[in-house]
Amino acid sequence: MSEAASTRTPVALLPSLAPLLHAWLPHQRWFAGKGHPVTGFSLVSATELLPLDGGSGPGLLHLLVRVKQPGLPAPSSQDCYQLLLGVRETLPPHLARALIGHLAEGPLAGRTLYEGLHDPRLAELILERLRTPGALGPLRFDRFDRVPAIPAGLAARPLDAEQSNSSLVYGDAYILKLFRRVHPGPNPDLELPLALARAGCDRVPAPIAWYEATSPEPYTLGVLQPFLRGSQDGWLLALDSLAAGRSFTDEARALGSVTAEVHTALAGELPTVMLRRPQTEHLAVAMSQRLEAAAQAVPALLPYVPRLRAAFDALAAPGSRDRAWRAQRVHGDLHLGQTLRGGGPHGDGHWSVIDFEGEPARPLGERRRPQPPVRDVAGMLRSFDYAARTHRPWNPDWAERCRTAYCEGYAEAGGDDPRAEPELLRAYETDKAVYEVLYEARHRPDWLPVPMAAIDRLAAAT
Numbered sequence: 001m002s003e004a005a006s007t008r009t010p011v012a013l014l015p016s017l018a019p020l021l022h023a024w025l026p027h028q029r030w031f032a033g034k035g036h037p038v039t040g041f042s043l044v045s046a047t048e049l050l051p052l053d054g055g056s057g058p059g060l061l062h063l064l065v066r067v068k069q070p071g072l073p074a075p076s077s078q079d080c081y082q083l084l085l086g087v088r089e090t091l092p093p094h095l096a097r098a099l100i101g102h103l104a105e106g107p108l109a110g111r112t113l114y115e116g117l118h119d120p121r122l123a124e125l126i127l128e129r130l131r132t133p134g135a136l137g138p139l140r141f142d143r144f145d146r147v148p149a150i151p152a153g154l155a156a157r158p159l160d161a162e163q164s165n166s167s168l169v170y171g172d173a174y175i176l177k178l179f180r181r182v183h184p185g186p187n188p189d190l191e192l193p194l195a196l197a198r199a200g201c202d203r204v205p206a207p208i209a210w211y212e213a214t215s216p217e218p219y220t221l222g223v224l225q226p227f228l229r230g231s232q233d234g235w236l237l238a239l240d241s242l243a244a245g246r247s248f249t250d251e252a253r254a255l256g257s258v259t260a261e262v263h264t265a266l267a268g269e270l271p272t273v274m275l276r277r278p279q280t281e282h283l284a285v286a287m288s289q290r291l292e293a294a295a296q297a298v299p300a301l302l303p304y305v306p307r308l309r310a311a312f313d314a315l316a317a318p319g320s321r322d323r324a325w326r327a328q329r330v331h332g333d334l335h336l337g338q339t340l341r342g343g344g345p346h347g348d349g350h351w352s353v354i355d356f357e358g359e360p361a362r363p364l365g366e367r368r369r370p371q372p373p374v375r376d377v378a379g380m381l382r383s384f385d386y387a388a389r390t391h392r393p394w395n396p397d398w399a400e401r402c403r404t405a406y407c408e409g410y411a412e413a414g415g416d417d418p419r420a421e422p423e424l425l426r427a428y429e430t431d432k433a434v435y436e437v438l439y440e441a442r443h444r445p446d447w448l449p450v451p452m453a454a455i456d457r458l459a460a461a462t
């Protein structure tokens, strides 16, 4: 890949970009620091993927920018975001919704700045870069060695369903996920699918290509994988089943077995450890601390704190002195919305698991630590409860049947039966429900009653 005309560092640009970013960034769906004032920006890296002085055509600027938000605790007070900014003389009407603003001063005064991913020409250029491994300034583009070449000229479109990140679909054949808030170190959403692909596990769309920043720190920035066209998302399938009064136990059993398959493959590829005292005590303390922090942010949790804490204390109770739990790399944020049925080469009934990033709010180091696999099981059990609660009238039996079938499927496929360690399962379900209370309070306050109902039930059971 040529380095020509692409790696000038337009530091001089930042002062003129800053006011536009200030007005635009906090309103983006993927911006994690909502509700806290942005006081400034600093540049981590800048790369011209397409020269900005290229005449009448668009330019594409890749930026890693640190956003200063002193109201947030460190390190979130200086989070780093990936931006792909288009620059044109004038914005054609079909790109009107991508507008960020007009540059009033600096080297590009008079030009228009816009969200580059909405411009098919620029999105297609990113795929072109990924087709050929190589370096471009601080960026490095890589390919998985066991997959066929990526064809040229595939049409690009942004995916509307994006949540924490942004995705582009190419010719309905590939999907590129671009991480928005990035942390130094390997992103588990590349690390784990690569490990699974190397293990021959077909439950995860195998990464085909990816790109990273290599300096000043390593950041995983984007991963290209096959697009499962026509696949159905497990969350919507569960809601359909509830609406139609249909059982979901076959699907839940299959999901249990898929989870066990993924866990077995991950345990075979990546380190596993045994958690004993004092690690089990540390686990209980960390869960209690998360509960207390969540209760500070969402006071509705406060009356439940003592009883919920009992579920965590049980992990380190005197009777559990000799217990040891196997820990390994896990998905970390497993729920129905992270599963897709069909759409790939394995047929309509084949389930795949996506989005191995873990809970985005947790530090990367914590997400990459080996954890008891029951953590993922708890995530999926919470998801059955969510689906049953979301549907009117509430159908607790539906969730209970799914729960049983999922645990049976997990054990039948070679996983340890999650019900054999009820304290551990309860602690993880409680920890997840606490996380969900915080997540819903921040992102979807109308949904808060869903995890609060679980908090009420879990507290009553201790």
Ligand SMILES: Nc1ncnc2c1ncn2[C@@H]1O[C@H](COP(=O)(O)OP(=O)(O)O)[C@@H](O)[C@H]1O
Binding pocket: 159, 161, 162, 163, 164, 165, 166, 167, 175, 177, 205, 225, 226, 227, 228, 229, 231, 233, 337, 338, 340, 354, 355, 357
């Ligand atoms: N390989 C894929 N094939 C088809 N659709 C996908 C694929 N990967 C992700 N998606 C779709 O994109 C959405 C967002 O992907 P996800 O990895 O969960 O991103 P985020 O981290 O932004 O939530 C998913 O809910 C799913 O609908």
Ligand SMILES: O=P(O)(O)O[C@H]1O[C@H](CO)[C@@H](O[C@H]2O[C@H](CO)[C@@H](O)[C@H](O)[C@H]2O)[C@H](O)[C@H]1O
Binding pocket: 163, 164, 235, 333, 335, 336, 337, 355, 359, 360, 379, 382, 383, 384, 386, 387, 436, 439
């Ligand atoms: O998919 P993401 O990685 O963005 O995960 C976050 O958002 C999820 C919601 O989209 C959230 O999941 C919660 O709501 C789901 C229903 O919408 C439910 O199935 C899950 O069980 C529940 O946790 C997830 O927690 C959050 O990290």
